[in-house]
Amino acid sequence: MARILVLYYSSYGHIAKMADAIAEGVREAGHEADIRCVPETAPPEVVKAAGFQRNEEHPEVDGPNALPEYDGIIVGSPTRFGRMCSQMASFWDTCGGLYASGALIGKVGAAFTSSNTQHGGQEVTLFSTITNLFHMGMTVVGLDYGFTGQNGVDEVKGGAPYGATTIAGMDGSRIPSHSEIDGAKYLGARVARTAAKLAD
Numbered sequence: 258m259a260r261i262l263v264l265y266y267s268s269y270g271h272i273a274k275m276a277d278a279i280a281e282g283v284r285e286a287g288h289e290a291d292i293r294c295v296p297e298t299a300p301p302e303v304v305k306a307a308g309f310q311r312n313e314e315h316p317e318v319d320g321p322n323a324l325p326e327y328d329g330i331i332v333g334s335p336t337r338f339g340r341m342c343s344q345m346a347s348f349w350d351t352c353g354g355l356y357a358s359g360a361l362i363g364k365v366g367a368a369f370t371s372s373n374t375q376h377g378g379q380e381v382t383l384f385s386t387i388t389n390l391f392h393m394g395m396t397v398v399g400l401d402y403g404f405t406g407q408n409g410v411d412e413v414k415g416g417a418p419y420g421a422t423t424i425a426g427m428d429g430s431r432i433p434s435h436s437e438i439d440g441a442k443y444l445g446a447r448v449a450r451t452a453a454k455l456a457d
Contacts, residue, residue, distance in 0.1 A: 258287065258289055258453070259283075259288040259289070259328040259329060259449045259450075259453040259456060260289045260290075260291070260328050260329075261280075261283045261289065261291070261327060261328065261329045261330070261445070261449050262290075262323075262329070262330045262331070263276045263279050263280050263283075263293070263331050263333070263445070264293055264294075264324075264330055264331070264333070264348075265293075265294055265295070265315075265332070265345075265369075266294060266295045266333070266334055266335070266342055266344040266345045266348075267294070267310075267311075267312065267333070268309045268335060268342075269309070269310055269425065269429045270310050270312065271371040271425045271432070271433060272333045272334065272335055272369070272371050273294075273315065274432065274433050274438075275333060275371065275421060275423055275433055275437070275438075275441045276292050276315070276333055276369075277292065278433070278439075278442050278445070279331055279369065279441045279444055279445035280292050281445065282441065282443060282444065282445030282446040282447075282449075283445040283446060283448070283449040285442065285446060286445070286446035286449045286450055288449035288453060290445065291327075292315045293315060293323070294311070294312070294315050294316075295318055295344055295347075295348040296318075296344065297309070297311070297344060298343060298344050299343075299344070318348070320351070321348075321351050321355055322354075322355075324352070324360070324361060325360040325361060325364075327364065328364060328365065328452035328453070328455075329364055329365035329366065329367070329448045329449065329452035330365075330366050330367075330390070330395070331366070331367045331369065331445065331448055332345070332366065332368050332369075332389075332390070333369040333370065334368075334370055334382065335371045335372070335382075335425075336370055336371065336372035336378045336379055336381075337382075338378065339377075339378030339381040339382060339385075340378070340381065340382055341370075341382055341385045341386050345386070349389045356392065356393060359394060361390075361393040361394055362393070363394065363395070363396065363455065364393075364395050364396070364452070365395060365396050365397075365398055365448050365452040365455060366390035366393070366395035366396065366397050366448075367390075367399070367420060367444055368383045368386035368387050368390070368397075368419065369383075369420050369421040369422060370420065370421075370422050370423075371415075371422065371423045371424070371425050372424060373424070373426060373429070374424065375424055377424075379417060380417050383419040383420040383422070384419060387419065396455065398444070398448050398451050399417075399419050399420060400416055400417060400418060400419070400421050400440055400443065401418065401447070402418065403443070403447075404416070406439050406440055406443075407436070407440055412436070414434060414437060415437045415440070416436070416437065420444065421437070421440045421444045422440075423437040423441075424437075
C-alpha cells in the first residue's frame with residue numbers, strides 16, 4: 258500500500274476541495290492519503306481583510322522532514338500571476354535539507370492548481386510546481402489523457418496534461434465542477450498506483 262501526501266495551500270477553498278477529491282481518488286485506489294496544508298505567510302491583517310478561508314479539518318504539515326515518510330506527494334497551489342503562490346514557494350524554500358540529502362529521490366510527485374479564468378496561467382503554475390519536484394529527484398505524473406473528461410469544449414472545464422486544475426471565476430464563486438473533481442480523483446489514483454509499483 259502506497260502512502261500519499263496531498264500538500265496544498267488554499268486562500269478561498271477551491272484548492273482545499275480539490276485536495277479532498279485527490280485524497281478520495283488515492284483511497285478509492287486502495288492506498289493511504291494524508292491531507293496537509295502549508296503555513297500561512299501573509300500578515301494577519303491581510304488574511305482578515307481578504308477573507309481567506311482555512312479548512313480546519315486539514316492540519317498544517319509538520320515541516321519538511323515529514324515529506325520523506327511518503328511514497329508520493331501531490332502539491333496544490335492557486336495561481337498567482339502565472340506561478341505558485343508565495344506560501345507554497347516559502348515552504349519549498351525550507352526544503353534544502355531534503356534536496357541535499359536526496360530524501361525525495363525516486364518518490365512520485367504531481368501538481369494541481371486553480372485560477373480565476375480559463376487562461377489564468379494554470380499550466381505555467383503547474384510547471385512552477387513540477388520544477389521543484391524534478392529538482393528533488395521525484396518521478397512526476399501528470400493528468401494523462403486516460404482521463405477523457407479534460408477533452409472537449411462543451412463546458413468550462415479545468416484540466417491539463419500537466420496536472421489537475423479548476424477555475425474559480427473572477428469573484429471566486431465557481432466551485433470545482435464534476436469533471437474537475439473527477440480529474441482530481443483520477444490524478445490521485447494514478448499517483449498512488451505509480452508509487453506502489455515503484456516501491457515494489
